[in-house]
Amino acid sequence: MIRVAVNGYGTIGRRVADAVLKQKDMELEGVTKVRGDYRARLAVEKGLPLYAADGRHVPEFAKAGIETKGTLNDLLKRVDVVVDATPDEIGRGNKPIYERAGVKAIFQGGEEHSLTNFSFVAQCNFEKAAGKNMVRVVSCNTTALCRTLHALNSGLGILKARVVLVRRAADPDETSKGPIDAIVPDPVTVPSHHGPDVQSVIEGLNITTMALKVPETHMHLHSVIASLKGQPTRDRVLDALAKEPRVLLVDANAGFKSTASIIDMAREMNRPRNDVYEAVVWKDSVSVADGEAYFFLAVHQEAIVTPENIDAIRAVSGGIGKEQSMRVTDASLGIA
Amino acid sequence: MIRVAVNGYGTIGRRVADAVLKQKDMELEGVTKVRGDYRARLAVEKGLPLYAADGRHVPEFAKAGIETKGTLNDLLKRVDVVVDATPDEIGRGNKPIYERAGVKAIFQGGEEHSLTNFSFVAQCNFEKAAGKNMVRVVSCNTTALCRTLHALNSGLGILKARVVLVRRAADPDETSKGPIDAIVPDPVTVPSHHGPDVQSVIEGLNITTMALKVPETHMHLHSVIASLKGQPTRDRVLDALAKEPRVLLVDANAGFKSTASIIDMAREMNRPRNDVYEAVVWKDSVSVADGEAYFFLAVHQEAIVTPENIDAIRAVSGGIGKEQSMRVTDASLGIA
Numbered sequence: 001m002i003r004v005a006v007n008g009y010g011t012i013g014r015r016v017a018d019a020v021l022k023q024k025d026m027e028l029e030g031v032t033k034v035r036g037d038y039r040a041r042l043a044v045e046k047g048l049p050l051y052a053a054d055g056r057h058v059p060e061f062a063k064a065g066i067e068t069k070g071t072l073n074d075l076l077k078r079v080d081v082v083v084d085a086t087p088d089e090i091g092r093g094n095k096p097i098y099e100r101a102g103v104k105a106i107f108q109g110g111e112e113h114s115l116t117n118f119s120f121v122a123q124c125n126f127e128k129a130a131g132k133n134m135v136r137v138v139s140c141n142t143t144a145l146c147r148t149l150h151a152l153n154s155g156l157g158i159l160k161a162r163v164v165l166v167r168r169a170a171d172p173d174e175t176s177k178g179p180i181d182a183i184v185p186d187p188v189t190v191p192s193h194h195g196p197d198v199q200s201v202i203e204g205l206n207i208t209t210m211a212l213k214v215p216e217t218h219m220h221l222h223s224v225i226a227s228l229k230g231q232p233t234r235d236r237v238l239d240a241l242a243k244e245p246r247v248l249l250v251d252a253n254a255g256f257k258s259t260a261s262i263i264d265m266a267r268e269m270n271r272p273r274n275d276v277y278e279a280v281v282w283k284d285s286v287s288v289a290d291g292e293a294y295f296f297l298a299v300h301q302e303a304i305v306t307p308e309n310i311d312a313i314r315a316v317s318g319g320i321g322k323e324q325s326m327r328v329t330d331a332s333l334g335i336a
Numbered sequence: 337m338i339r340v341a342v343n344g345y346g347t348i349g350r351r352v353a354d355a356v357l358k359q360k361d362m363e364l365e366g367v368t369k370v371r372g373d374y375r376a377r378l379a380v381e382k383g384l385p386l387y388a389a390d391g392r393h394v395p396e397f398a399k400a401g402i403e404t405k406g407t408l409n410d411l412l413k414r415v416d417v418v419v420d421a422t423p424d425e426i427g428r429g430n431k432p433i434y435e436r437a438g439v440k441a442i443f444q445g446g447e448e449h450s451l452t453n454f455s456f457v458a459q460c461n462f463e464k465a466a467g468k469n470m471v472r473v474v475s476c477n478t479t480a481l482c483r484t485l486h487a488l489n490s491g492l493g494i495l496k497a498r499v500v501l502v503r504r505a506a507d508p509d510e511t512s513k514g515p516i517d518a519i520v521p522d523p524v525t526v527p528s529h530h531g532p533d534v535q536s537v538i539e540g541l542n543i544t545t546m547a548l549k550v551p552e553t554h555m556h557l558h559s560v561i562a563s564l565k566g567q568p569t570r571d572r573v574l575d576a577l578a579k580e581p582r583v584l585l586v587d588a589n590a591g592f593k594s595t596a597s598i599i600d601m602a603r604e605m606n607r608p609r610n611d612v613y614e615a616v617v618w619k620d621s622v623s624v625a626d627g628e629a630y631f632f633l634a635v636h637q638e639a640i641v642t643p644e645n646i647d648a649i650r651a652v653s654g655g656i657g658k659e660q661s662m663r664v665t666d667a668s669l670g671i672a
Contacts, residue, residue, distance in 0.1 A: 160626075164500040164559040166519055166548065182596035183502055183550065183557040183634075188588040190623040190630040210559045210621075210630060212502065214519065214550040221519040223500040223546045225561070252524040260518035285546075287526040290496075294526040294546060298519075 002317045005079040005103070006031045007053065007072060007094065009043060011171060012108055013085030015306045017048060018272060020083075022332040023310060025320070029078045032071075033057075036064030051075045053086075076101035081313050084108065091115065095134065104132075106312045108305070109139025109197070119200040121146040122311035122329075123245050126322035129315035137308045141165055141220055142197040144279040144299040147247055148224065150202060152293065155240030157229030159291075161207040164223045165194060168259075169213045171302055179215050186213045219259035219276070222297040234288045241281055241295075245326055246307065246335060248278035256282065259298050266300075269334070275303035277335050307333060338653045341415040341439075342367045343389065343408060343430065345379060347507060348444055349421030351642045353384060354608060356419075358668040359646060361656070365414045368407075369393075372400030387411045389422075412437035417649050420444065427451065431470065440468075442648045444641070445475025445533070455536040457482040458647035458665075459581050462658035465651035473644045477501055477556055478533040480615040480635040483583055484560065486538060488629065491576030493565030495627075497543040500559045501530060504595075505549045507638055515551050522549045555595035555612070556635040563628050570624045577617055577631075581662055582643065582671060584614035592618065595634050602636075605670070611639035613671050643669060 002025060006017045009031045020028045030049035033040045034057050044050050044066055052058045052068045061068045069075070076082060076097070081104045084091040088110030095115060098105040106120075113119050116134040120126075124146050129135050138146065145163060152158055167186070170177035187193075192211035199205055228237075241247050250256040256265070266274040277300075285296040307329045314325040329335075338361060342353045345367045356364045366385035369376045370393050380386050380402055388394045388404045397404045405411070412418060412433070417440045420427040424446030431451060434441040442456075449455050452470040456462075460482050465471050474482065481499060488494055503522070506513035523529075528547035535541055564573075577583050586592040592601070602610040613636070621632040643665045650661040665671075 162498060162561050164502075166500075166502055166550065168519075179594060179596065181552055182554055182594035183504075183552050184594040185557070185588075185618055185621060185632045188593075188618050188620040188632065190621055191625075208561075208625065208628070208630070210561075210632070212557060212559070212632070214502065215552055216517055216519050216550060218518060221521070221548060223548070223559075225498050225544075225546075252521070257524075258515060258518035258520040260515065282521055282524050284524040285521060285526055289527075289544065292544070294544070296521045296524065296546070296548070 002026045002081060002313060003029050003079040004313060005029050005075045005082040006085055007082050008085035009033045009039060010085060010087070011302050012305060014039065015273065015275065015303060016083050016085060016309045019306050019310050019333060023328070026313065030069060030075045032075060036061040036066045040066050076103055079103055081106065081317060083309055083313065104316045105134050106309055106316070107134065107136045109137060109142060111136055113197070113200040120308060120312050120315065121201045122308055122322065122326050123147060124150050124201050126311060126315050126325065129312065130318055132316055135312050135316055137305050137312050138197055138201060140299050140301040140304045141194055142201065143304050143308055144297055145194065145198050145222065146201045147244060147279045148241060148281065148297055149198065149205065149226070151240045151244035151247060152226055152228065152237065153202060153205065156232050156236060158205060159227040159229055161205065162225040163194070163207065163209045165192065165209060165211040166221045167211060167213040168216045168218060168220055168301060170217055172217045181215060184213045186211055216259065218263045220299040220301055221259055222299065224295050224297055226293045227291055228293055232288050232291060232293060234286060237288055237293045238283065238286050241286070246278050248280045249283045250280055252282060252284045262298055263300070271334065273303070275306065276300035277303055277307050277333055279304065307335065338362045338417060338649060339365050339415040340649060341365050341411045341418040342421055343418050344421035345369045345375060346421060346423070347638050348641060350375065351609065351611065351639060352419050352421060352645045355642050355646050355669060359664070362649065366405060366411045368411060372397040372402045376402050412439055415439055417442065417653060419645055419649065440652045441470050442645055442652070443470065443472040445473060445478060447472055449533070449536040456644060456648050456651065457537050458644055458658065458662055459483060460486050460537050462647060462651050462661065465648065466654055468652055471648050471652055473641050473648050474533055474537060476635050476637040476640045477530055478537070479640050479644055480633055481530065481534050481558065482537045483580060483615045484577060484617065484633055485534065485541065485562070487576045487580035487583060488562055488564065488573065489538060489541065492568050492572060494541060495563040495565055497541065498561040499530070499543065499545045501528065501545060501547040502557045503547060503549040504552045504554060504556055504637060506553055508553045517551060520549045522547055552595065554599045556637055557595055558633040558635065560631050560633055561628060568624050568627060568629060570622060573624055573629045574619065574622050577622070582614050584616045585619045586616055588618060588620045598634055599636070607670065611642065612636035613639050613643050613669055615640065643671065
């Protein structure tokens with residue numbers, strides 16, 4: 001039994017905590033939070049052991065009448081692995097705390113690659129995480145690109161990938177983020193960090209990325225253009241994508257007109273929090289011309305890294321191989 | 337004096353009518369409208385001769401107390417050139433009317449290339465319009481791509497262009513169009529029609545385009561990726577863009593953070609209707625790596641074809657060359 005803590009119960013932490021509860025080889029020892037808000041209350045009502053991220057926050061929980069079991073330091077004494085799901089670059093400050101506590105740690109894509117010198121996407125490099133104490137699960141966008149480009153790179157070979165990432169500007173509950181009516185080159189310089197981030201997982205891949213953000217909350221949408229080796233055909237590209245785990249092919253004729261309809265599908269499927277764990281590719285968009293493949297790729301920014309975190313916990317803990325871990329994770333989350 | 341009619345007083349027609357009024361070699365004989373709305377009233381108050389697009393609409397104008405001078409057929413008797421600024425594919429039905437009236441006609445990008453077999457962007461093919469009776473000014477997106485790719489193709493030579501067009505879903509006053517919170521691959525298939533449309537102006541250009549629409553009203557934003565001949569450098573690309581007419585280079589550090597700030601600039605400049613006639617390129621985004629140029633390009637969908645329509649009127653009328661026409665047009669509209 002792998003004893004797990006989730007430090008930070010926000011967008012990613014909540015999802016990872018629920019996913020840990022679904023694993024037969026894991027035990028969720030607790031989650032931490034900073035604020036005694038409705039999420040903290042719901043966590044306690046669900047029976048999750050709640051800890052204050054820091055002793056300074058204990059009074060806020062007490063004031064809100066929410067019971068805490070102690071602080072992060074107390075929680076770390078009870079676990080083998082901590083998933084750091086704190087906001088961007090807060091994880092960096094937590095690393096020495098985990099080292100002192102002697103627990104393995106999984107960080108998120110908001111941290112730099114250099115924090116762990118190992119960036120993780122299950123299907124790309126699960127085995128290489130063996131024996132590591134610290135692993136970084138890459139961001140939502142990088143995860144989706146790694147899955148789909150891994151499919152093309154293994155199946156056909158990529159000469160060069162060019163990707164334009166149209167990013168949702170805010171998650172549905174983030175009411176202070178904009179824009180409301182503008183398209184923002186973000187960053188305005190080329191390339192964006194996503195290309196190098198993909199290379200931290202798929203070493204040596206030739207990729208350039210451009211990114212912008214738009215007034216939307218449901219998913220990111222990538223336009224992928226990949227020059228392939230040999231004589232690629234549409235069928236071979238479709239086949240490589242269809243065979244790749246955690247890549248879902250959808251069809252506009254079946255009603256998938258936009259990112260919003262993909263999220264609506266997840267609601268119809270009763271997925272928790274309407275989560276789409278898969279990288280979603282529009283079958284209709286998959287085209288090949290002059291040795292280049294083109295497709296549209298949708299990414300549920302809140303959910304896609306959930307299975308990666310579960311696999312990363314197993315990868316650093318050892319004892320279970322890639323295929324078995326991914327199979328167990330997928331079965332627990334309802335990924336086909 | 338070229339006597340001009342503008343058939344259709346919507347997004348494009350209003351702008352072209354105002355621009356015609358600013359030309360010393362043109363006379364605006366009248367504009368047509370279908371509805372007796374506030375725009376019709378304002379046109380009459382500005383002193384524009386207003387005609388009903390069709391006799392059937394006369395009662396509506398009468399009911400609204402708006403004076404009309406007659407119908408389209410009356411107007412066509414008074415002019416040399418008509419600018420057809422009617423909604424997409426309505427122009428096709430108007431073509432025989434213009435032919436019968438013996439007037440030259442300028443159509444918009446909502447019509448097929450085959451309607452006139454000549455698609456126009458001033459700096460690319462002004463001279464070839466000489467002697468033609470019917471010319472099609474291409475769409476806003478195609479116009480912006482033709483200007484910027486013409487710069488790169490003339491200056492350096494394009495091997496292949498790949499463009500992802502992120503389109504504004506609606507103009508500011510279009511309250512019935514969506515989406516509100518979704519990114520829509522549009523079309524979901526690749527390539528979009530924009531590539532072939534650019535080829536209708538720049539023959540033989542190797543270009544593939546992908547398009548999507550987002551909840552925004554201010555401008556379109558293109559991510560342009562162009563493989564160039566020879567040994568391109570960033571300076572050579574910047575230089576080619578800077579020298580190209582009707583291309584404006586802006587700098588994020590000067591406050592141009594998004595499409596909205598470009599429109600805000602036009603408001604500060606007192607441009608009529610905050611119009612941005614230029615194709616706008618972020619200087620910061622211009623990059624060159626491995627023989628490929630990258631840049632972000634913003635397109636004011638309502639305004640960018642205004643100067644093209646004015647030049648197209650001159651091009652089919654004859655007597656004035658490209659450089660002079662563009663210079664006069666630009667001076668009249670405040671284009672630097």
